[in-house]
Amino acid sequence: MALEHEFYLIAQDTDIREYWQYTHDEKTYVDCVVLHDDLILYIIDSLKWIPTKNPGIRTVQGYGINYHGITLFDKQSAIPLRNVFTAWRDLFKNAPEIMKLTGSFVWSENEEGEYERLILDRNKVLMQLERMIAMAEKLSDGEYYIYHCGI
Template identity: 35%
Template sequence: MSLEHEFFLIPKDLKLEDCFDWYSENRYTWKDKVGIDDSLIRYINDTLKWIPSLKQGKTSEFYGLDYYGETIINYSGAKKLYQVILAWIDIFSAAPSKFKLASELIWVEENETDGYWKREYVEYDRELVVENFKKISQFAEVTQQGNNFILHIGI
């Protein structure tokens, strides 16, 4: 099973410090959620760093997603998230029905003295990727109306 980042559309009255408890209680039953493969998040991560967000332990806004923890995307971040995700939807919509993206560079040892670097590739289904990104864009649209937040749970 691959690692996954989860995104939830939640009511805005949830406090950041309560997110983990909320997540533990609602992870499997909440209907407004979407999971994105970790390799895909890493692939688009440079553009996610443009998104204003909030994370636990920080009193001021920061940018991007907390890779290992909880991130809240509020009204101001939702507008930028919407723009970024729509751009990726356009790009991935142009992909073949099955496509591969470069992932990790790993060291492969052949014996005690020899080895080489190998690039890993992850295969994706275009329709599933586009569908999941459209869900996130819908979460961002709703969040811009001011009654919700997007909760991101990292790996």
């Protein structure tokens, strides 16, 4: 099973504490984008520039995504979220159709280390980024949240 991050556009009046139980019910969200973990790990440093909320901890305000849990993007997140995903979209537009990227450093069984090779379909990634940008733009009016479910 591939590791994925799900981003749901939900109405502001949604009960966030209850939402996680119903995320896969299409009636509970406006839009959904699923990003592969390899892509998230590749861009994760830039995600740390986005103000977010983590409803699962006492200090709710913060930056970046909760990799293993829940993250909430709101009106305050809108512009940085849109700008970060727009920048990645614009960069990846220049990539070949099959993107070969350098991933994390990993150790093999014989204790030799090497970098993972990530193979991503440029057009699929661009489509996902376009949808994330569109969802981020909807945050600006304060009527929506983006609810992120980590791996």
